[in-house]
Amino acid sequence: xxxxxxxxxxxxxxxxxxxxxxxxxxxxxxxxxxxxxxxxxxxxxxxxxxxxxxxxxxxxxxxxxxxxxxxxxxxxxxxxxxxxxxxxxxxxxxxxxxxxxxxxxxxxxxxxxxxxxxxxxxxxxxxxxxxxxxxxxxxxxxxxxxxxxxxxxxxxxxxxxxxxxxxxxxxxxxxxxxxxxxxxxxxxxxxxxxxxxxxxxxxxxxxxxxxxxxxxxxxxxxxxxxxxxxxxxxxxxxxxxxxxxxxxxxxxxxxxxxxxxxxxxxxxxxxxxxxxxxxxxxxxxxxxxxxxxxxxxxxxxxxxxxxxxxxxxxxxxxxxxxxxxxxxxxxxxxxxxxxxxxxxxxxxxxxxxxxxxxxxxxxxxxxxxxxxxxxxxxxxxxxxxxxxxxxxxxxxxxxxxxxxxxxxxxxxxxxxxxxxxxxxxxxxxxxxxxxxxxxxxxxxxxx
Amino acid sequence: xxxxxxxxxxxxxxxxxxxxxxxxxxxxxxxxxxxxxxxxxxxxxxxxxxxxxxxxxxxxxxxxxxxxxxxxxxxxxxxxxxxxxxxxxxxxxxxxxxxxxxxxxxxxxxxxxxxxxxxxxxxxxxxxxxxxxxxxxxxxxxxxxxxxxxxxxxxxxxxxxxxxxxxxxxxxxxxxxxxxxxxxxxxxxxxxxxxxxxxxxxxxxxxxxxxxxxxxxxxxxxxxxxxxxxxxxxxxxxxxxxxxxxxxxxxxxxxxxxxxxxxxxxxxxxxxxxxxxxxxxxxxxxxxxxxxxxxxxxxxxxxxxxxxxxxxxxxxxxxxxxxxxxxxxxxxxxxxxxxxxxxxxxxxxxxxxxxxxxxxxxxxxxxxxxxxxxxxxxxxxxxxxxxxxxxxxxxxxxxxxxxxxxxxxxxxxxxxxxxxxxxxxxxxxxxxxxxxxxxxxxxxxxx
Numbered sequence: 075x076x077x078x079x080x081x082x083x084x085x086x087x088x089x090x091x092x093x094x095x096x097x098x099x100x101x102x103x104x105x106x107x108x109x110x111x112x113x114x115x116x117x118x119x120x121x122x123x124x125x126x127x128x129x130x131x132x133x134x135x136x137x138x139x140x141x142x143x144x145x146x147x148x149x150x151x152x153x154x155x156x157x158x159x160x161x162x163x164x165x166x167x168x169x170x171x172x173x174x175x176x177x178x179x180x181x182x183x184x185x186x187x188x189x190x191x192x193x194x195x196x197x198x199x200x201x202x203x204x205x206x207x208x209x210x211x212x213x214x215x216x217x218x219x220x221x222x223x224x225x226x227x228x229x230x231x232x233x234x235x236x237x238x239x240x241x242x243x244x245x246x247x248x249x250x251x252x253x254x255x256x257x258x259x260x261x262x263x264x265x266x267x268x269x270x271x272x273x274x275x276x277x278x279x280x281x282x283x284x285x286x287x288x289x290x291x292x293x294x295x296x297x298x299x300x301x302x303x304x305x306x307x308x309x310x311x312x313x314x315x316x317x318x319x320x321x322x323x324x325x326x327x328x329x330x331x332x333x334x335x336x337x338x339x340x341x342x343x344x345x346x347x348x349x350x351x352x353x354x355x356x357x358x359x360x361x362x363x364x365x366x367x368x369x370x371x372x373x374x375x376x377x378x379x380x381x382x383x384x385x386x387x388x389x390x391x392x393x394x395x396x397x398x399x400x401x402x403x404x405x406x407x408x409x410x411x412x413x414x415x416x417x418x419x420x421x422x423x424x425x426x427x428x429x430x431x432x433x434x435x436x437x438x439x440x441x442x443x444x445x446x447x448x449x450x451x452x453x454x455x456x457x458x459x460x461x462x463x464x465x466x467x468x469x470x471x472x473x474x475x476x477x478x479x480x481x482x483x484x485x486x487x488x489x490x491x492x493x494x495x496x497x498x499x500x501x502x503x504x505x506x507x508x509x510x511x512x513x514x515x516x517x518x519x520x521x
Numbered sequence: 522x523x524x525x526x527x528x529x530x531x532x533x534x535x536x537x538x539x540x541x542x543x544x545x546x547x548x549x550x551x552x553x554x555x556x557x558x559x560x561x562x563x564x565x566x567x568x569x570x571x572x573x574x575x576x577x578x579x580x581x582x583x584x585x586x587x588x589x590x591x592x593x594x595x596x597x598x599x600x601x602x603x604x605x606x607x608x609x610x611x612x613x614x615x616x617x618x619x620x621x622x623x624x625x626x627x628x629x630x631x632x633x634x635x636x637x638x639x640x641x642x643x644x645x646x647x648x649x650x651x652x653x654x655x656x657x658x659x660x661x662x663x664x665x666x667x668x669x670x671x672x673x674x675x676x677x678x679x680x681x682x683x684x685x686x687x688x689x690x691x692x693x694x695x696x697x698x699x700x701x702x703x704x705x706x707x708x709x710x711x712x713x714x715x716x717x718x719x720x721x722x723x724x725x726x727x728x729x730x731x732x733x734x735x736x737x738x739x740x741x742x743x744x745x746x747x748x749x750x751x752x753x754x755x756x757x758x759x760x761x762x763x764x765x766x767x768x769x770x771x772x773x774x775x776x777x778x779x780x781x782x783x784x785x786x787x788x789x790x791x792x793x794x795x796x797x798x799x800x801x802x803x804x805x806x807x808x809x810x811x812x813x814x815x816x817x818x819x820x821x822x823x824x825x826x827x828x829x830x831x832x833x834x835x836x837x838x839x840x841x842x843x844x845x846x847x848x849x850x851x852x853x854x855x856x857x858x859x860x861x862x863x864x865x866x867x868x869x870x871x872x873x874x875x876x877x878x879x880x881x882x883x884x885x886x887x888x889x890x891x892x893x894x895x896x897x898x899x900x901x902x903x904x905x906x907x908x909x910x911x912x913x914x915x916x917x918x919x920x921x922x923x924x925x926x927x928x929x930x931x932x933x934x935x936x937x938x939x940x941x942x943x944x945x946x947x948x949x950x951x952x953x954x955x956x957x958x959x960x961x962x963x964x965x966x967x968x
Contacts, residue, residue: 116812153621179800225565354627
């Protein structure tokens with residue numbers, strides 16, 4: 075990964091990155107990095123805080139931030155679809171109509187009309203809930219953090235999918251959880267393996283992305299959903315359903331969310347507008363039984379008091395005025411085209427070195443590398459060619475399991491960039507193959 | 522406090538409260554509060570999460586949310602001064618100029634131009650820093666939470682002022698700190714007592730609100746500032762300077778912030794726009810040595826990825842275009858008048874039952890109750906009379922030390938409400954005095 079470090083040191087880092095990732099420009103402020111006087115800072119940091127650093131992920135993000143790089147490393151919907159004109163009009167209307175009220179503090183649970191609107195929206199997906207089952211949060215990363223803080227104590231076991239969202243692994247590790255990975259296949263989490271694990275072990279919660287999973291794109295089949303809920307209800311174990319991609323289906327609508335199928339009140343459901351509108355508003359929500367919402371609101375109050383009420387008003391208007399359904403239809407159409415374009419381009423450019431599942435929704439291609447190529451070699455080579463990708467290692471409890479996988483986002487780059495990015499990735503794969511061939515030649519016996 | 526519970530049960534709760542506080546309307550959604558199936562939720566919550574509940578504070582906030590109540594319980598600047606027209610224009614300009622870029626993810630450390638502008642703004646206060654010493658956060662409550670998470674481990678000792686910000690006590694308790702209270706007098710923290718404590722004990726950090734302290738209004742004198750910094754540098758202990766009120770001086774500018782006096786890089790400084798503009802944008806910042814910013818950014822990324830870039834752009838424009846200085850002048854004038862009006866009204870209405878310090882800045886009067894009246898009796902009686910106040914207990918490590926104190930905000934209510942609120946508080950005090958007199962009569966020997 076030293077190529078990345080060199081890029082960083084060479085100042086090739088623009089400030090704008092794809093995913094709220096730490097970007098540092100070492101060239102700029104040497105003076106302020108001088109040893110900090112009397113306080114031995116590194117010795118003072120709590121161990122959990124120092125365990126957060128994922129160099130592989132950071133390297134990918136640093137590459138993605140270079141202006142000359144095409145980024146397949148982000149997790150954002152097509153920016154060309156952002157309803158900017160509507161947002162301008164809504165924010166202006168909000169301040170005109172509500173004035174100072176939307177610039178004050180807000181209840182920790184959320185702006186009451188938004189909680190009502192979220193409950194109605196969720197009821198349409200079959201989830202039985204009222205406004206009191208809704209907690210508005212500053213994005214679903216915060217939602218998951220609050221859930222982990224409220225429920226997980228150091229040493230607790232947490233069942234996660236393998237692979238799963240890298241940010242979730244960081245959160246659970248930061249609260250001191252031990253992780254129980256359950257493999258995912260094309261029908262989602264292998265619930266029968268979870269069932270077997272539950273015979274001997276008792277996780278504090280089960281974390282799942284059942285629909286268009288990040289990173290694998292897999293969707294949990296209906297029978298497995300029912301099986302999972304049955305297991306959880308019988309064992310009294312909460313299921314945390316992380317569900318940001320549900321509306322982003324490109325072939326057929328997915329099965330109902332776990333929260334809609336749940337009969338026993340075991341599901342805590344997380345949603346965000348980051349993937350269906352845009353990430354900048356930092357608005358997500360949790361739907362859960364009332365005692366959970368109550369508890370999470372206390373933790374929310376502790377960590378940042380409340381969520382921006384002006385942003386909440388705007389999302390309320392999107393829901394209340396039915397602005398979201400037509401926007402989702404446009405997103406599905408645009409994303410479907412981009413998915414198909416990237417798949418076709420990779421088929422043409424990768425020479426069989428990349429095997430990608432066709433995801434039925436979501437934002438990502440999950441690709442297996444052929445010919446023994448490793449993600450940790452491909453990521454820096456791809457960066458040299460001018461394309462950023464995320465290595466598979468970050469998505470596994472045991473990183474070694476991800477070494478022959480990479481994740482490619484197909485929604486953020488414009489069509490021309492998808493085609494060009496696939497070419498660059500093809501060149502990177504060829505370069506690695508040639509290097510391997512040379513290496514094989516060099517190590518073959520001299521005749 | 523049962524009067525408050527009754528008000529709550531009677532549905533007298535409006536959704537809009539003064540300080541991001543949990544507000545619940547038990548009457549509304551009985552069904553969703555029914556036992557939640559198979560999961561024994563209360564047994565699952567982590568103990569730290571269950572320790573967060575402060576009934577006294579919540580009762581005050583519930584009262585403050587009633588529409589008929591005048592609230593002295595909040596912590597917001599005069600809403601009549603909110604620059605709403607400017608905000609409308611800036612947000613529209615931001616989306617017009619920057620478009621999708623401000624609706625995407627943002628570096629965890631903050632929007633780079635805002636970090637630059639904050640560094641310049643802070644340099645004007647004498648703080649030596651560059652953009653790399655700045656972390657933008659979602660309000661200074663989040664800032665303090667990140668600091669506590671990064672630096673404090675369970676069992677660590679944290680030195681705090683006595684009294685101090687109630688939310689800080691909650692945060693430090695939630696991360697498992699033991700608390701070392703250092704008394705405050707009219708010149709701020711009694712640093713000589715801290716020095717004595719440091720002979721035998723070694724806190725992980727020292728938390729102080731040196732300027733127009735919440736709740737006492739006291740400002741740490743310059744010689745004590747230097748003494749504190751000297752102690753901290755010699756012992757290698759970080760000083761966390763929580764400094765939201767510095768610009769809100771009403772008589773003369775306060776001494777320089779600790780961050781400006783610091784020679785050894787021991788100070789972590791927290792600031793927010795919540796008290797000098799409005800709280801709704803959820804924007805604050807931390808200034809600290811670079812290794813600390815680096816570490817806090819990792820924790821920030823864990824807890825909510827990043828801070829809303831559109832809001833950051835607007836605050837950047839406030840700083841860059843010099844919109845803040847004239848706004849601060851207006852706030853100082855309006856707040857000074859309100860402080861003097863409430864002091865005069867209380868002098869006329871309280872019949873000597875309330876002794877209030879005259880604060881030289883900030884948002885609060887800190888008042889001692891005379892005649893043995895207790896805050897826990899006054900708070901519900903005041904609510905009955907239609908005025909919300911905060912009991913002193915919430916601001917002390919040992920709540921008993923606060924039982925004869927209350928905190929009154931003088932900036933949020935309009936002038937007429939300040940006068941009427943003082944009358945209601947006067948009636949509440951009279952009622953308690955009469956009750957005490959009757960009690961004394963009843964318990965005197967029958968002749």
